[in-house]
């Protein structure tokens with residue numbers, strides 16, 4: 062028995078069963094297949110076989126194919142009610158038919174008027190025995206053209222040994238709106254790597270290594286297109302099936318890539334007036350031009366021998382990996398996702414193999430890496446889809462970062478004056494993430510609206526226009542610009558009237574936003590009156606004002622790492638004090654919780670010279686670093702203790718796993734307080750980020766003033782899944798009942814001691830999850846500023862009793878998927 066191709070029984074438009082407005086079909090209760098919105102009036106046999114039955118009402122036929130697959134063709138929805146009207150049968154039960162045989166005639170007018178829909182599901186009803194795939198959806202199909210491919214599962218299991226081992230092939234249609242681009246490619250490759258079998262994907266006449274995310278991207282497989290999976294080796298069948306399942310059902314649905322419509326005509330050039338490009342991130346910005354140039358990095362062509370060059374490349378990749386892992390574990394969701402994809406590219410098998418081969422032939426590490434990347438860039442640019450071509454920017458970004466690490470030219474992060482308009486020929490997302498300061502707008506000569514840098518700009522609310530063309534180079538530094546991220550234009554050197562008009566538009570926009578935020582300014586209470594405090598997480602001084610505007614009652618987590626990363630030495634007490642005081646001032650009379658340094662693990666600080674570790678996430682990080690470097694800790698504590706007014710600041714200790722650590726930190730705080738002559742006490746809280754801390758929360762609560770749960774790390778440590786590792790990214794879900802139980806335990810312990818129990822990890826930013834957290838006993842949520850208005854709105858719609866009931870069900874769920882389903886149900 063082998064793969065069977067089923068032809069379309071009718072002409073029409075093919076759609077996924079998901080689009081069928083009947084849960085019996087869309088829920089796959091009857092089997093797996095596709096549906097046709099028919100334009101022809103004859104129903105033909107999709108394969109050779111035997112007619113098992115023609116329904117008495119004539120609207121449905123079941124055939125048995127020679128390989129045992131049972132195929133149902135159900136013409137229209139709720140057509141049984143027609144009682145046979147509109148249908149003429151041409152075959153009898155038990156009759157043998159050939160592919161293409163005339164089974165039924167349909168009067169489309171009668172059926173269309175008398176039933177819910179003409180949409181005709183074509184299904185394999187015994188789908189448990191077969192892997193059914195639709196090679197291509199959302200397209201026109203003629204009767205008799207291939208519609209479905211049906212592979213007996215048993216065949217896959219007993220595949221004939223060919224060559225090195227068993228071979229299994231499956232063809233699967235890609236359901237994702239934007240096809241197999243960066244993130245899905247990274248997840249697909251991660252799944253492929255879990256199998257010993259060699260795995261390839263074939264599309265458009267090209268076959269690539271399925272364990273290489275970059276190679277997968279270069280195929281340019283778009284929405285609804287069919288890709289063939291070829292597995293070879295001992296676990297071929299399992300590997301092919303697992304990959305097919307992942308592609309069909311397991312890849313997360315994509316956020317829209319193009320935040321705004323693409324402007325019609327890119328690249329017009331009138332330097333005195335408006336440059337026309339392509340709208341990439343909505344909004345309006347007025348400010349002076351600030352040019353960021355990316356000089357070509359010069360690398361030697363010839364190497365110093367394979368061993369030395371390989372070691373250098375590996376070291377450089379390690380440096381870049383640590384940096385990107387930091388971005389993958391923090392920041393905005395878009396930033397985290399892009400960083401996770403970049404990590405996968407950095408470790409791409411094919412890129413490595415190519416670079417290794419070049420180094421073995423005498424190339425330097427830099428030349429080899431650049432050569433390997435450029436070959437894939439060319440392949441991506443050759444795809445016809447702009448989505449894929451724009452992923453070349455990500456590869457260039459990775460190339461640049463590795464070459465900078467290799468040549469030691471990294472230098473300080475570029476600092477952009479707040480509000481200036483960043484202009485650049487081209488820009489990678491990594492460059493935008495690296496910037497110090499926040500641009501008011503972004504204008505690029507190259508790039509596209511679906512590039513990662515555009516997605517990132519949209520996520521960060523930075524209006525952006527791309528593809529402005531070479532004329533952008535003529536814009537002088539400091540020139541006044543108006544970036545219109547919706548019209549896709551950049552006005553250069555606007556006159557006073559234009560500036561005034563733009564300022565008026567901006568003012569109206571801001572007034573609208575302010576109105577929307579106004580409600581967010583009020584304190585958050587549940588519908589039954591219970592107060593829940595809503596704080597903001599901050600990672601820079603500049604975000605404090607935004608937090609206030611978004612209705613934050615204070616800062617629940619100041620990640621002080623922003624002062625320590627990407628520099629050659631630690632900031633001294635004075636620099637730290639100035640930064641902390643600036644945040645305190647920007648918050649007005651609101652409280653400020655400053656977390657002490659949380660470096661190590663995924664957050665590198667090379668100047669600390671921390672020893673290399675096999676398992677950095679389990680090594681010297683967080684409070685452990687501070688206790689191991691008392692002078693560093695003392696500097697930071699003094700800077701914090703000096704912030705005025707007294708009582709405004711609280712201290713939060715990261716990565717605590719034992720009482721001894723809390724006591725040691727408290728002793729250090731006391732020593733500095735006394736040395737500074739401060740009489741007032743300072744509140745000291747503990748982050749609950751390790752299962753150990755959660756399990757001894759009662760003891761910690763006895764000695765700490767408050768508890769704050771870091772769900773990002775708590776999830777990573779509870780589930781033993783690295784939060785920065787794309788291979789397990791799909792599983793790192795804080796709604797896992799194990800994590801929820803640890804939160805419940807912490808909340809119980811905190812409340813018994815009348816301590817505030819907050820959540821400041823990523824889970825607090827999910828409005829739907831807020832109900833569970835509150836139900837578990839959490840009374841303070843701290844999230845990125847932009848998330849706060851929605852969070853408050855959600856809280857106002859809940860009652861404590863509802864939250865408690867929901868939480869009680871959530872902790873009893875089988876896994877995070879069930880918890881998420883529960884939230885959707887609610």
Ligand code: PEP
Nearest residue numbers: 771772773774821822823
């Ligand atoms: C956390 O782990 O949830 C947390 C808030 O800390 P960070 O994300 O900075 O590690």
Ligand code: MG
Nearest residue numbers: 750771773774
């Ligand atoms: Mg943490």
